Amino acid sequence: MANKTDYKEEFCELLRSTGRDGIDEVIEYLESVGFFKAPASASHHLAVEGGLVEHSVNTCRAALAIWESMSQFDTSLQFVVKRDNVIIAALLHDVCKSDSYEKSMRRRKNDLGQDEMVPGFKVVNSALPIGHGEKSLVMLLYNTSLDLTNPEMLAIRWHMGPWGLNFNSGEETRLYDAANDNPLVPIIYAADLLASRIIERTQ
Numbered sequence: 720m721a722n723k724t725d726y727k728e729e730f731c732e733l734l735r736s737t738g739r740d741g742i743d744e745v746i747e748y749l750e751s752v753g754f755f756k757a758p759a760s761a762s763h764h765l766a767v768e769g770g771l772v773e774h775s776v777n778t779c780r781a782a783l784a785i786w787e788s789m790s791q792f793d794t795s796l797q798f799v800v801k802r803d804n805v806i807i808a809a810l811l812h813d814v815c816k817s818d819s820y821e822k823s824m825r826r827r828k829n830d831l832g833q834d835e836m837v838p839g840f841k842v843v844n845s846a847l848p849i850g851h852g853e854k855s856l857v858m859l860l861y862n863t864s865l866d867l868t869n870p871e872m873l874a875i876r877w878h879m880g881p882w883g884l885n886f887n888s889g890e891e892t893r894l895y896d897a898a899n900d901n902p903l904v905p906i907i908y909a910a911d912l913l914a915s916r917i918i919e920r921t922q
């Protein structure tokens with residue numbers, strides 16, 4: 720398993736491999752908001768310093784694997800969704816988490832079944848409480864000059880899949896359904912799920 724520095728290196732290399740304009744600016748921005756030190760969650764997957772960049776790389780690895788394997792069933796997929804679309808959406812889907820946690824002590828059971836307090840993280844109120852995928856998009860679009868494509872924006876917005884959907888809203892349900900017509904949307908949803916539930920299940 721790579722160390723935390725390696726995950727940051729791999730993250731930056733993958734981003735640069737897309738050849739997009741403004742990548743260095745994006746990396747600088749992510750550094751300034753704490754992306755590379757943030758955990759991926761408060762108490763679930765990768766609740767450790769540097770967990771967010773590790774999770775983002777895991778999601779990208781899973782997304783590329785899904786994209787390549789699904790292309791065997793539909794060879795047109797590689798023309799509809801390009802490698803750089805997969806990398807950009809996967810690596811940047813959780814930028815919203817950069818400022819979502821702060822260090823805190825948390826209670827857990829030790830091997831003897833006794834409660835003990837250990838260092839961990841807690842969720843803090845966001846300065847921009849507008850929703851998960853939406854916040855990632857706003858942060859990137861407002862603070863960097865990265866030119867996101869429509870499918871990349873949709874994949875970031877809807878990366879939580881049905882878990883981020885308000886089923887009381889007929890309009891939102893229709894929009895989500897329409898967004899899934901773009902194959903990048905289900906690829907990123909599946910990759911995020913597989914990263915957290917399989918690649919990171921023991922971490």
Ligand SMILES: [Fe+2]
Pocket residue numbers: 812813851878879
């Ligand atoms: Fe997320």
Ligand SMILES: [Fe+2]
Pocket residue numbers: 774778812813911
């Ligand atoms: Fe995620």
